[in-house]
Amino acid sequence: MAEPAKKPKRVLLEEAKKRKRESDQTRARARINIGRAYTQWCELKEAKVSKHGFCIRWFRQLSHQIHVYCSAHGEAYTATVFTTPVTDNRAYQPHGGTTDVNDCANQPCMNGGLCRDLDADYTCQCPSPYVGKQCLLRCTSLLGMEEGEIVESQISASSVHSGILGLQHWGPELARLNNRGIVNAWSSAPQDKNPWIEIDMQKKMRLTGIITQGASRMGTAEFVKVFKVASSFDSKTYTVYRADGQRKDKVFVGNTDNDGTKTNMFDPPIVAQYIRIIPVVCRKACTLRMELVGCELNVQSSTIGCTDPLGMKSRLISDTQLTASSTFRTWGIDAFTWYPHYARLDKQGKTNAWAAANNSRSEWLQLDLENPKRITGIITQGAKDFGVVQFVSAFKLAYSDDGQTWSIVKDQIRRTDKIFQGNSDNNTYKKNLFEPPFFARFVRFLPWEWHERITVRMELLGCDD
Template structure:
């Protein structure tokens, strides 16, 4: 059936009205700077195709262009505009490379090991923009610059009797002679001068509790004579623990095989073994493997605090010279110059008739001062008393003060109590007493301020720390 022209016009109008109502998302065009608008099939959304030099959804942002955009430098290098040429070609930029990289575009990792940064036999491994040093047992620090091989105090007495235990004790002469574990101190003298395990002890051991986790880098062993007969440990193993309950044996590196250390060949000559890698533990236990007659031992552990900064600064060795040690006053026995107890004699383990500093007055205004010449990190102190013609004398407690100019002094404070810290001193004239200074002191001048004493104020000492920082 034919429709009239008017009918067709009405149909067309009715269909066209809603389409004109929807409109076109690209009319007018939302794209700026000559961008071409493209709508999706449904006509609900659009995207802009931007001409070169413009960006963003509507082509509204100008794209910066130049030799440094995009950045041609790798590994975090900074691009700088420069009238630079490579051969005959103008490139217009240079790359400033961060540490550890080089090359035109900072594309090459520098081999830091070529500069041989590891000291004292350390093995260098090159890393990305870095390096690491594998240090021999007695050294530590980023560049193996710290020596960590000082005696930990078995011989000197810093390690007390209670810290040395064993699986058993040998009793001789009907039980009258007892060779206790705390006699196992290197170079100990006397009739009973070592530890000996009981004869029926099939798996003997001796154990040192260091009271806190420390870095142990070696051990010195020594035998002894018992009833005139040389006795010593020919070989041994080492175990370590942080709680005294769970133990690990020291192994051959990269294997599950226990290290069997060589021991002594006679009763008196000390023999040292080093631990590479070092042991980091609170407890160290020595297991004798082969013994001559009986398992008899004197010993010392070597190492340092975990920080590595606890080496003697030179009172005992003489590295700190006489003129660097001064005091508030000086005592003279019988008022004679030949018995003058001068500050320069206040050196740990100093021997002789007059072998320490004694103050001329017994009061709390006395002091012993050490000038370290340069600001130094001081992490510990060892003190010791002395005898004046048979009279036992020592400092029972003390404070510390420090200064960088020798004029303005600060007394070391207890962090928790916020008052002057009083350090525990000695109980006799000969035993070493070590105190850790934590946090450490950074200063050139150190003063020991005696706070209590027995007899007269009498002191031998050593400062511990290091003169360089990583």
């Protein structure tokens, strides 16, 4: 049978507009009908419907009882205004009838998202890298190869090129975007016929893209020209990435020189814990620096797009904005004082962090952001005191608007104080995101467990709004 002829776009657009007009008219008629019922009931109480109308949405009643505001009493009354329960997203009609309301009629999905109408709701299928209820948020955070949030132990490879006389080690831990130095990238061994490099994200993540870069060895440009991407949840079973509807593996175009960057986006995104880059065609050698792009899988709309460093490392947060309960001095010498304003991520020097005078859970480090901000996360780091590794392995957080009255961040499931996992060595980053985030001017870091001495370097994450 011949396929039916497709309607012209103009006809489809007119039909969509007609459906929207009919939906709007249905909503308007239903609102009038329910409004009349409210008014009649209020008149029995010798009162009028207040200007605020109804205290719950008129088209989402869960039973035949409706709450009504009557201005003469200033409180909510309960009235039975029709006998047929409206248990989904339907508009009330006279004589107890209902009419389905299409929640997709107003086109709530943005940025090319496809809307699906549900009972009393809708859902959007968002194109990568957009996420969120209405596809308004971009899942495009840099995930930590360049900045070091992804640590060396998370990166592995099929082989390593040893360089001149075996003295150069082009290991996977060097595969960081814009890494500098004579040996500054990962490169597979010449005899490796199936090279790969892999990153363990340590939990399921949403990956929306990758940025790649080559390197130069002895003045010769080396880079990956073409590659594939595979992913896994358990590091045992891997799936090679394919575009939607395609039967063949997706082949990504890589770099054309040793220093320029090339960005490839994943649409659909990859959800996995392990991400493996598989070079297919290389120039001279399979040599790679890179960064991954994406976001936390369980982060809600309240944190995505609001994870900027607030100024500890950059010194946007000044020294005077940092205070502490006490300060430690190594050997009691003033020159070796571990001041609160030393608690800056990646700070260098003999004394390069805040350390408390006493190992006690009553100690704290406080940040005054000067204005309320949305706080969505924290990165912590330990330090060394003359070779002694020191760090905070668990901590709580408190926040305040005035610096006097404090609230401690709670575990959303247990409803108890949230204890965050801290560091396990002196230099590795540990990142914790807050869901939900909180708004505050003052933030206090509260050590709970530690190794050797309470010692921390840190960065707060968030945004102004």
